[in-house]
Amino acid sequence: MAAASADQHQPPESPPLLILHRFPSFKLSFFPFLRTKYTVLDPHADPPDPSFPALSKSARLMLCVGPTPLTSDDLVNYPAVECVVGSSAGLNHLDLDACRRRRIRVTSAGDAFSDDVADYAVGLAIDVLRRISSADRFVRAGSWPARNEYSLGSKVSGKRVGIVGLGSIGSRIAKRFDAFGCTVTYTSRNKKSHLPYTYYADILDLASNSDVLVVCCALTNETHHLIDKDVMAALGKRGIIVNVGRGALIDEKELVEFLVRGEIGGAGLDVFENEPRVPKELLELDNVVLSPHKAVMTPDSFAALEEMVLGNLEAFFANEPLKAEIEL
Amino acid sequence: MAAASADQHQPPESPPLLILHRFPSFKLSFFPFLRTKYTVLDPHADPPDPSFPALSKSARLMLCVGPTPLTSDDLVNYPAVECVVGSSAGLNHLDLDACRRRRIRVTSAGDAFSDDVADYAVGLAIDVLRRISSADRFVRAGSWPARNEYSLGSKVSGKRVGIVGLGSIGSRIAKRFDAFGCTVTYTSRNKKSHLPYTYYADILDLASNSDVLVVCCALTNETHHLIDKDVMAALGKRGIIVNVGRGALIDEKELVEFLVRGEIGGAGLDVFENEPRVPKELLELDNVVLSPHKAVMTPDSFAALEEMVLGNLEAFFANEPLKAEIEL
Known part of the structure; x- marks a missing residue:
């Protein structure tokens, strides 16, 4: 499996590493499901995850939740990240220049909303x-x-x-x-x-x-x-x-x-x-x-987004095409 | 002019008779304009119009304003009415059976709203x-x-x-x-x-x-x-x-x-x-x-309706086709 060699700090049987980049207040209904498929690295885990500092250095994939800002400094802390799977239609919270420089692929919510x-x-x-x-x-x-x-x-x-x-x-x-x-x-x-x-x-x-x-x-x-x-x-x-x-x-x-x-x-x-x-x-x-910033979605389309995001996470590790990938 | 012979109680030079059938509270912006073209017979005129009882018996045309109810009894009071020009999309306020029996033509607001x-x-x-x-x-x-x-x-x-x-x-x-x-x-x-x-x-x-x-x-x-x-x-x-x-x-x-x-x-x-x-x-x-029964119109389409209503009043006396005439 392609992911196994890169995830060098992780025992060989563990599921692939996934950084969960989010505001502490952002919780998604599919977080528990993610843990069944990935070794989820969450900087806001409570209690804190002692393996986070080491494992996050070698994670190749990041899920950026909603409009959580992702800065150039954040990316320095995650040097192995190759792909940011986004869940938002707008991308102004992401430092796209930094992603381009680091050759990081980025996906958005695409047409979901x-x-x-x-x-x-x-x-x-x-x-x-x-x-x-x-x-x-x-x-x-x-x-x-x-x-x-x-x-x-x-x-x-x-x-x-x-x-x-x-x-x-x-x-x-x-x-x-x-x-x-x-x-x-x-x-x-x-x-x-x-x-x-x-x-x-x-x-x-x-x-x-x-x-x-x-x-x-x-x-x-x-x-x-x-x-x-x-x-x-x-x-x-x-x-x-x-x-x-x-x-x-x-x-x-x-x-x-x-x-x-x-x-x-x-x-x-x-x-x-x-x-x-x-x-x-x-x-x-x-x-x-x-209106309190709610045009963006309904529960109906949130379900469609969830499907696309989970599909992109799988597609990355399977070397398959990503949906709603941004041209950088 | 066809109207002149029927309007027997009216001096020959007077403009044609028009009954204004309305709730007392209904006032339309074009009422003053009507008086420049018609002898307006208004049962709610203030002060009362002494010629109303006589003239209204020979008026051939009625303008029914908005959803003002028009009953069979009303029509008995206006025996010469041949045509009711309506200004409403719905017609449930009109006794259409009575109109049919008396061979009175009826128009509506048509597509205006x-x-x-x-x-x-x-x-x-x-x-x-x-x-x-x-x-x-x-x-x-x-x-x-x-x-x-x-x-x-x-x-x-x-x-x-x-x-x-x-x-x-x-x-x-x-x-x-x-x-x-x-x-x-x-x-x-x-x-x-x-x-x-x-x-x-x-x-x-x-x-x-x-x-x-x-x-x-x-x-x-x-x-x-x-x-x-x-x-x-x-x-x-x-x-x-x-x-x-x-x-x-x-x-x-x-x-x-x-x-x-x-x-x-x-x-x-x-x-x-x-x-x-x-x-x-x-x-x-x-x-x-x-919402307070306001889907029916905007000032923009009210202007279009006004044009159609005034056109129908003119068309009646000119023996021209009426717009938005109802099949009875």
């Missing part, structure tokens, strides 16, 4: 435009019998939807809005000629031609605060922003100002710059829908 | 499945930093969506859910062979093959309490109901029982049996989304 995020993005947009959460608050507060008038919001059908990042998630969002009779346009690193939507190279052009701006690109150095005050001004007073990507894609301080001053029409936000902190000004606004 | 209702129905379904309003409550209550765990709800993509009534609204709902990768089936008075969705003649079969039941048919004697306890039992513990039709399509008392006992999975309700009364048990449930 793309439908969920796309579904949620559309749900947030309808909710903000048609004010569904606000309506629910209105009814629960007992205001309906007292006040016959209620804000009807704004029509969804026919809206111009600009998508920021037309990847696995963005293209699913596009397909959904298309069925609502919306006009879909996008910006992306590259024009996707095989797709029927209008491409804008410049996000300002996208914003000034959109009623709804849906942010679903990866967070990188280039996309940090991509949605700045110029983009918000271009979107305009009736425009709304939906963010299902990462909080720092938007200049949150500016977003709060624009919302409070009524200079954009509303926002549906699943992500924030300093989660779980949500700017307190937003809690008072009726034209925003706030 | 179909997109809005369809958009809203999908929004409610996503909201209930993915718990968006509940998430918004959670964040606004400041619970996110305190409790890291949050219900992720249930996946939208791939759900089996059963549509009750595949008319103008239902077919738009079907198209939207199709784009989410849902499987759409339906029941309807007749099988629509030109549409690609599976038809169930029996609503119990539809419910037992659905995860989401969307109620959007007309309320008639036949459809009153169509969604009864047998249908709910067939839908089952994980199934959800969305109602954007009329409250009385569902046996509301049973629905409340099923929700409280957890015998269905959730509900998104825009309509109720005794509006604006909402059963108080629902106000405490986290798996329902409550």
